[in-house]
Amino acid sequence: MDERVEKTPDTTLHHRILADVENRILSGEWPPGHRIPFEHEFTQQYGCSRMTVSKALGDLVRRGLIERRRRSGSFVAYPQVQSAVLEIQDIRHEVEALGLAYAWRPQGRTLRVARAEDRNRLDLPPRARVLAVTGCHYAGRRPFCHEDRLISLRAVPEAENEMFDDNIGPGTWLLRKVPWSAAENRISAVSAEPEIAATLGIAAGTACLVIERRTWTADQHITQVRLTYPGDRHQLVAAFTPSQSS
Amino acid sequence: MDERVEKTPDTTLHHRILADVENRILSGEWPPGHRIPFEHEFTQQYGCSRMTVSKALGDLVRRGLIERRRRSGSFVAYPQVQSAVLEIQDIRHEVEALGLAYAWRPQGRTLRVARAEDRNRLDLPPRARVLAVTGCHYAGRRPFCHEDRLISLRAVPEAENEMFDDNIGPGTWLLRKVPWSAAENRISAVSAEPEIAATLGIAAGTACLVIERRTWTADQHITQVRLTYPGDRHQLVAAFTPSQSS
DNA sequence: AAGTGGTCTAGACCACTTT
DNA sequence: AAGTGGTCTAGACCACTTC
Numbered sequence: 001m002d003e004r005v006e007k008t009p010d011t012t013l014h015h016r017i018l019a020d021v022e023n024r025i026l027s028g029e030w031p032p033g034h035r036i037p038f039e040h041e042f043t044q045q046y047g048c049s050r051m052t053v054s055k056a057l058g059d060l061v062r063r064g065l066i067e068r069r070r071r072s073g074s075f076v077a078y079p080q081v082q083s084a085v086l087e088i089q090d091i092r093h094e095v096e097a098l099g100l101a102y103a104w105r106p107q108g109r110t111l112r113v114a115r116a117e118d119r120n121r122l123d124l125p126p127r128a129r130v131l132a133v134t135g136c137h138y139a140g141r142r143p144f145c146h147e148d149r150l151i152s153l154r155a156v157p158e159a160e161n162e163m164f165d166d167n168i169g170p171g172t173w174l175l176r177k178v179p180w181s182a183a184e185n186r187i188s189a190v191s192a193e194p195e196i197a198a199t200l201g202i203a204a205g206t207a208c209l210v211i212e213r214r215t216w217t218a219d220q221h222i223t224q225v226r227l228t229y230p231g232d233r234h235q236l237v238a239a240f241t242p243s244q245s246s
Numbered sequence: 247m248d249e250r251v252e253k254t255p256d257t258t259l260h261h262r263i264l265a266d267v268e269n270r271i272l273s274g275e276w277p278p279g280h281r282i283p284f285e286h287e288f289t290q291q292y293g294c295s296r297m298t299v300s301k302a303l304g305d306l307v308r309r310g311l312i313e314r315r316r317r318s319g320s321f322v323a324y325p326q327v328q329s330a331v332l333e334i335q336d337i338r339h340e341v342e343a344l345g346l347a348y349a350w351r352p353q354g355r356t357l358r359v360a361r362a363e364d365r366n367r368l369d370l371p372p373r374a375r376v377l378a379v380t381g382c383h384y385a386g387r388r389p390f391c392h393e394d395r396l397i398s399l400r401a402v403p404e405a406e407n408e409m410f411d412d413n414i415g416p417g418t419w420l421l422r423k424v425p426w427s428a429a430e431n432r433i434s435a436v437s438a439e440p441e442i443a444a445t446l447g448i449a450a451g452t453a454c455l456v457i458e459r460r461t462w463t464a465d466q467h468i469t470q471v472r473l474t475y476p477g478d479r480h481q482l483v484a485a486f487t488p489s490q491s492s
Numbered sequence: 493a494a495g496t497g498g499t500c501t502a503g504a505c506c507a508c509t510t511t
Numbered sequence: 512a513a514g515t516g517g518t519c520t521a522g523a524c525c526a527c528t529t530c
Contacts, residue, residue, distance in 0.1 A: 012499065026464035028425040039516070049501045051297075054516080062308075065426070071509040071515045079421065082334040084431055086484050087327055175325065179274040180311070185330055185484040189435035189455040189477030207453035207477070209435040218272035231435030231453070238332050238431040258518065285497070295520045300497080317496045317528040494530080501523075511513080 013048055017056035025065055025076050032078040036066065084238035088185065088211075091147075091227075092172050095139045103138040104169035107199070111153075111160065121150050121224040122214070129153045131160065133170050136199050143200045146228040147171070155222045171225065174215075178222055186212040189231065200230055207231040259294055263302035271311055271322050278324040282312065285320075330484035334431065334457075337393075337473075338418050341385045349384040350415035353445070357399075357406065367396050367470040368460070375399045377406065379416050382445050389446045392474040393417070401468045417471065420461075424468055432458040435477065442474055453477040 024030045037045070042053040057074055060066045064083055068074045095102040110132040114124050122130065131151040137144045149170050151159045156178060164170050188210050197204040209229040215222045270276045283291070288299040303320060306312045310329055314320045341348040356378040360370050368376065377397040383390045395416050397405045402424060410416050434456050443450040455475040461468045 014499080023464055025426050026428065028463065031425040038514090049503085050516095051502090051519095052500060054518095055499090057516090068516060069509080070507070070517080071511090071513085073515065076426070079426055080336055080339060082429060084332040084334055084429070086330040086332045088330055088484075089328075090326055093326060179277040180271045180322070180325055182272065183328060183330070183485075187433060187455070187482040187484065188480065189453040189475075191437075191451075191453040191477075205437075205451065207435040207437040209433070209455075217274065218269055229435075231437075234434065236433040238334075238433065239429075260518080284495090295522085296497095297500095297521090298519060300499095301518090303497090314497060315528080316498080316526070317494085317530090319496070494528100496526100496528080498526075499524085501521100503522105504520075505518085507515100507517075509513100509515080 013046065014052050014056040014059075017042060017046060017053060018059050021056070021060060022065060030076050032076050034076045035073045036076065038073055086185075086236060086238040088213075090172060090175055091137050091145060091169065095137065095144055098139060100139040102167070104135060104164070104167050104172075105138065106133065106135040106164050108132070108134040109164065118150055122152055122221050124152060124154070124221065133164055135164070135169065137169060144229075145234075146196050146199050147225060148228075149223060149225040151223045152221055155217070155220050170223075174223060178215075178217065181215045181217050181222060183213050183215045187236065188212075190228075192228065192230075196228055200228070202230050209234050209236070259292065260298050260302040260305075263288060263292060263299060264305050267302070267306060268311060276322050278322050280322045281319045282322065283320075332431075332482060332484040334459075336418060336421055337383050337391060337415065341383065341390055344385060346385040348413070350381060350410070350413050350418075351384065352379065352381040352410050354378070354380040355410065364396055368398055368467050370398060370400070370467065379410055381410070381415065383415060390475075391480075392442050392445050393471060394474075395469060395471040397469045398467055401463070401466050416469075420469060424461075424463065427461045427463050427468060429459050429461045433482065434458075436474075438474065438476075446474070446476055448476050455480055455482070 021036060030036060039050050039053045039057070043050055046053070057066065057068065061068060064077055064081070066074050067077050089097070092102050112130060112132065114122070114128045114130045118124065118130050118132075119126070119128070124130070131153055133149045133151065134147065136146050147169065151170065151174070153160055156174065158177060162173060164173060190208055190210050191205045192200065192202060192208045194204045197206060208231050211227045212224070213227070214224045267282060276282060285296050285299045285303070289296055292299070303312065303314065307314060310323055310327070312320050313323050335343070338348050358376060358378065360368070360374045360376045364370065364376050364378075365372070365374070370376065377399055379395045379397065380393065382392050393415065397416065397420070399406055402420065404423060408419060410419060436454055436456050437451045438446065438448060438454045440450045442454075443452060454477050457473045458470070459473070460470045
């Protein structure tokens with residue numbers, strides 16, 4: 001009680017408010033459905049302005065811990081949907097982060113007018129031209145992941161002259177060439193087909209983790225890729241409610 | 247230019263700023279590394295205060311589209327890590343959302359002092375008591391997902407008297423009993439073992455999607471669960487850069 | 493030394509929703 | 512009708528970083 005302990009904030013005020021409320025929720029002191037204090041009550045308790053409280057509570061909404069309703073107040077949310085954050089790296093970085101040498105070895109490269117199957121993967125207009133690329137990513141000497149990719153030449157015309165041979169995979173190449181994009185990932189499990197199994201050096205039928213990703217910019221689809229990982233060697237980790245925000 | 251067109255904002259100002267910047271980035275007009283205008287330039291352009299600009303740019307940082315550095319400015323980020331948002335539902339809701347009847351059928355229930363294997367799954371002190379539960383979730387008449395769960399009786403003592411028989415799976419039960427929690431998910435692919443394959447009605451060795459989830463509250467571990475989905479029937483969808491925020 | 497973003501204030505008006 | 516949260520302002524001080 002003596003000595004000005006207030007000297008070292010060491011953290012921001014809105015972060016302290018956020019952490020305090022979060023602890024009360026995670027400890028069970030404030031169960032789901034519980035009405036937490038109003039903004040003006042927090043301002044009194046912490047001796048701060050409404051905006052500071054508002055920022056903290058807004059972050060809690062973003063994390064899914066509370067819901068806010070006008071005229072009613074703010075309530076602890078019922079945890080029905082867990083929105084987890086999944087970090088998806090570029091494969092080159094993924095491999096190098098493991099301390100292994102990265103390599104890309106191309107297998108096939110086909111230029112063609114989009115078939116019905118292609119247009120299904122990429123949502124293209126009729127007669128659009130696409131580039132289909134297959135190959136394998138290596139971590140050290142072991143196959144790491146098989147790639148089967150479709151690139152829209154309308155979105156990335158430069159790809160037509162690119163051979164993807166000198167250890168630069170199409171994913172890495174596109175990352176440099178196409179400025180920014182949004183994506184959707186679908187994750188599933190499949191039994192490896194014979195050709196892919198041979199590439200990966202596993203028995204046909206082995207369970208594999210498959211990530212299918214569609215990527216687009218503001219107005220058009222760029223690429224669709226099907227990445228096949230040997231299931232027993234790869235794990236995706238998604239942490240829910242990470243400790244950081246703001 | 248005539249008529250006050252300013253009448254209908256129809257959206258908030260900070261959201262308009264955010265959308266404008268996002269479009270410039272996704273269209274490629276502002277490539278990675280590009281320095282975007284300073285806050286005070288935005289305030290002039292939009293005729294607003296700094297806090298409004300700050301909120302918009304802060305949201306863009308959260309989405310991973312820009313990075314901000316003091317004294318230097320704000321820059322379009324290099325898209326190396328895609329942090330995708332994965333929505334993980336309670337299985338009951340997942341099934342009912344498909345318009346199918348949900349059912350839970352228990353298979354095994356064992357009360358025991360934690361073995362080494364159990365303590366590895368749940369990070370418990372020696373001699374802690376745990377409840378192991380196995381069973382299957384059904385969508386309509388078809389098996390939907392096999393569950394293999396470990397519950398810490400230290401964290402949830404009431405579970406000792408719970409039988410999990412009347413269509414309330416342990417996940418749903420825990421969701422009601424334990425107020426709020428954080429979790430970590432690990433996603434991988436495995437070949438179905440004979441017993442699980444029999445439960446799911448698939449051939450042994452079929453590729454399955456496995457989600458392993460550990461859940462804890464502020465201070466202690468609650469439960470660990472291993473969910474096995476038939477790989478060809480289930481997909482996880484993770485959207486990157488969703489259109490909403492704030 | 494100067495300029496950036498990070499934080500915060502003490503107000504204000506408004507939209508929405510429940511009473 | 513009243514009270515909540517949502518948005519916004521026009522300032523302010525500070526920390527950090529590059530100059």
